[in-house]
């Protein structure tokens with residue numbers, strides 16, 4: 011029998027750990043998450059930037075500094091292996107006034123120390139030549155060509171699919187409620203679906219990593235949620251920058267970004283608002299936060315499109331650990347390994363964090379031998395919208411369902427939806443939800459925000475999962491799209507009973 | 513009916529709602545070779561989901577339900593010999609020359625480019641959604657647009673919720689409110705940001721008062737609340753002043769499990785925008801001349817893709833006008849050059865269509881006023897025309913005929929006709 015490793019948390023960090031560990035002989039790797047699908051925690055709502063590695067002070071936050079720069083390097087390989095939607099657009103950190111310029115110089119110096127290549131300070135004229143719609147107030151900018159962007163949920167899905175292909179088992183809608191420790195060693199996990207034996211538990215629980223550590227009796231810094239809000243504009247709205255634009259950073263945040271995200275929409279955000287520790291589910295938008303974002307973004311990008319071209323707002327919660335640095339590696343309990351404290355740049359650092367976890371297993375004396383056969387690559391669902399006209403027609407002629415457009419705004423065909431559903435199944439999704447399809451295909455996230463196609467997705471999900479259409483959910487149990495068939499209340503009234511069960 | 517798809521056409525009509533069906537039928541009745549393309553599995557556009565009466569009073573001279581009206585037009589389309597391609601999406605129309613376009617189609621049955629002399633774009637509108645009207649708060653299930661809720665109920669047989677709050681008191685909002693009440697759901701209210709209802713008085717009575725549904729004027733929904741990954745539990749309302757600004761301290765919460773957003777429609781412009789058609793900010797649709805030709809030669813627009821109509825009759829009528837325009841375009845090798853007179857909205861008027869007048873033909877002018885006015889005096893300044901109307905309201909499109917001679921008067925002046933509305 012091999013070593014049973016259970017990774018708690020199927021965010022980008024837990025997924026990366028599972029993928030890295032799936033490479034070795036003799037490990038039985040399980041990935042557990044309370045959510046109905048992978049990547050629905052912090053990894054769902056963030057800026058999606060693969061940071062350069064120049065932000066983090068190596069003296070104060072050594073892990074962040076090292077793992078961000080390394081993570082950036084690894085992502086360049088992973089996006090190709092895993093076919094993750096991405097752009098290597100580079101970034102400009104924009105300085106507006108004299109003392110901000112000094113800040114650029116210290117970023118440059120930090121970048122140099124962290125081993126970030128190709129950094130350069132560009133003067134006003136060059137910055138404006140690069141981004142003609144940038145504010146005229148720009149004095150100088152730090153040009154960081156290694157910065158990129160990925161679609162964070164699609165990235166997490168890609169990693170998990172590949173991990174599953176290499177033998178990892180996923181348990182969704184499985185909440186960990188206790189960690190069994192005996193004689194200073196991990197034995198297993200109490201979950202909402204029963205006991206899971208484990209020799210090693212990897213704590214990749216994001217916002218709740220402190221709570222998981224508590225369950226194991228492991229000391230861990232408290233995690234506070236820090237909210238960030240965003241606006242996304244219609245694809246047609248511009249002008250859009252070619253590169254990611256940052257203001258000069260402050261001590262708490264890298265500031266409000268103006269960027270063209272991977273699917274081609276102008277996006278602005280996030281602000282940084284500290285919430286109380288018990289607000290870990292508070293991902294609602296607020297007028298105050300959004301106004302702050304709008305104002306800040308306007309300072310970099312004065313030609314923001316009109317509000318009527320906004321198609322969506324959203325918010326995410328950063329898991330801010332006391333102390334500020336990532337918490338990665340072995341602990342006082344044998345077999346309880348942290349991969350947490352994943353504030354920004356956790357998305358960037360995820361693959362590097364995963365390598366650290368592997369090293370931690372080696373430290374524990376677990377022998378790791380690479381499998382003879384390990385699949386490094388995975389292909390994404392082919393998106394019709396990314397194809398040229400000829401290819402679109404060819405695909406549709408070969409496969410009629412590639413010709414049936416379900417989501418008009420983002421040109422998602424029925425085949426793509428069905429493939430998404432198949433892949434949901436492959437990673438263990440049990441509850442049919444619209445968001446699972448949305449994150450895999452882009453359906454419902456365009457100009458009309460799903461008012462045309464949501465119901466078509468409901469129809470397909472209901473058919474494929476064998477549930478009635480009203481039982482299909484938006485984002486898991488409790489978010490069913492309807493309460494029953496259209497006559498359910500009238501029937502209930504005439505018999506004096508209640509309507510259907512949800 | 514078997515339809516031929518391949519081969520060059522005189523006219524391709526994009527969209528099979530009332531405007532597109534009327535356009536296709538009329539064009540074919542004039543002897544043109546017409547292909548009608550629609551995304552739906554059946555013709556009718558949004559009509560099949562509108563199972564209430566009130567359609568066709570002007571256009572057909574009798575009052576029908578949506579599906580009945582659609583059926584009438586569909587038979588006419590069939591009788592006229594229009595070829596149909598259903599379940600088919602047009603992501604793009606390619607400009608080849610002023611006289612030739614390539615309509616790109618994706619469908620399970622046929623995918624490829626259809627060459628055509630003229631295009632009539634009648635792809636309808638989409639609904640404004642929660643984020644466009646600033647409803648913040650939690651991202652939970654149970655928030656739908658009105659058309660989506662109608663489709664769920666009347667096409668898919670799903671009841672979206674038990675306790676429903678409707679946002680927007682246009683006719684659609686009130687009709688959806690009644691639709692929910694008829695299925696036994698509790699409609700906790702219809703919220704309207706303006707100080708007057710958005711729809712017809714008839715609907716205020718028949719849809720709200722008759723069902724004891726409260727109408728809350730001068731209020732706006734600012735947020736929905738729910739827990740975690742669940743459903744809507746509450747909506748947060750605030751009162752607004754005359755300037756439509758939130759009045760501080762007037763926030764209240766309403767319990768509901770469903771919020772239906774009926775905040776108006778926006779013409780679907782992706783295809784026309786990509787083609788380079790000029791968009792009128794006031795209508796949200798393309799700028800057109802009195803043949804309903806857009807600023808892209810040979811491409812015509814009708815129905816809600818041109819301007820949001822409150823009456824299906826107007827949409828169908830525009831379809832016929834566009835078909836006549838397309839026929840003229842084909843016959844003469846293009847719409848003849850002229851010094852166009854500009855029609856634009858002035859005092860008290862929100863929008864006007866068509867935006868360019870030739871003075872060579874009489875033309876129906878559609879306009880929408882900015883606020884309700886009794887004993888209104890509508891002036892078409894520049895054309896020297898004045899019309900008296902007992903009452904005009906933003907909810908009801910005003911339609912007046914401008915004679916060729918009246919338009920020509922503007923040619924000696926500023927080459928402009930300005931529509932203005934005054935009270936008393």
Ligand SMILES: Cc1cc2nc3c(=O)[nH]c(=O)nc-3n(C[C@H](O)[C@H](O)[C@H](O)COP(=O)(O)OP(=O)(O)OC[C@H]3O[C@@H](n4cnc5c(N)ncnc54)[C@H](O)[C@@H]3O)c2cc1C
Pocket residue numbers: 018019020021022023024025042043044045049050051052053054055056057058059060061184185186187214215216217218219222236237238239280325326327328329349350352353354355356357358359
């Ligand atoms: C606003 C914002 C902007 C950001 N921008 C960037 C950026 O541009 N670039 C960048 O590099 N980083 C960015 N970050 C940081 C990045 O998003 C995170 O570091 C990263 O997503 C963390 O991933 P994770 O896997 O650790 O956490 P998560 O994605 O939250 O995964 C943890 C998972 O653990 C599960 N879980 C927790 N407890 C339990 C339990 N008891 N039982 C079962 N399952 C459990 C949760 O359900 C969750 O799915 C940003 C973050 C935010 C909020």
